[in-house]
Amino acid sequence: MQKETLTHLGLYLAKKSVNKADVARKTGLSTYRISQLSINTKSHLRVDELFLIALAIEADPAELLAFVCEDVSLPLKEKVNQ
Template sequence: MGKETLTRLGLYLSKKPLSQAKLSRRTGISKDRISKLHIDMKSRPTVEEIYLVALALQVPYSDIVDFLCHELKLRPESEWE
């Protein structure tokens, strides 16, 4: 599957040595949902799903969140009021 068809989470997961089937078994998230989180740009992972994935991959939760949200920035301070 080309990287252009992967979601941000799908891209992160594609770099890890755990198949979608094993991830599903470890987390309890259905195979269909895991697949959607990989390729469906409209799918948004829940906090609980990200947490379970982090546990299954044995990585800090913040690593996944940082990867998914690295482009988010606060508005300039001049616009705060």
């Protein structure tokens, strides 16, 4: 059996002690979807879902976005000698 790991969203919700069922009720997202976004690294969080979750937990959407995307960066380009 594969061990479950938390996604960045899952870590954020755990850090804030958020009740996922409450978030689901407030956002209209299913509890299954919230759980998948929290534990399945292959789940893709849509921006509208992120915004709704931020509103439901009374968090700054920009702060939540920055936390969720902390590992995202522009690709490095090699410098070309001229």
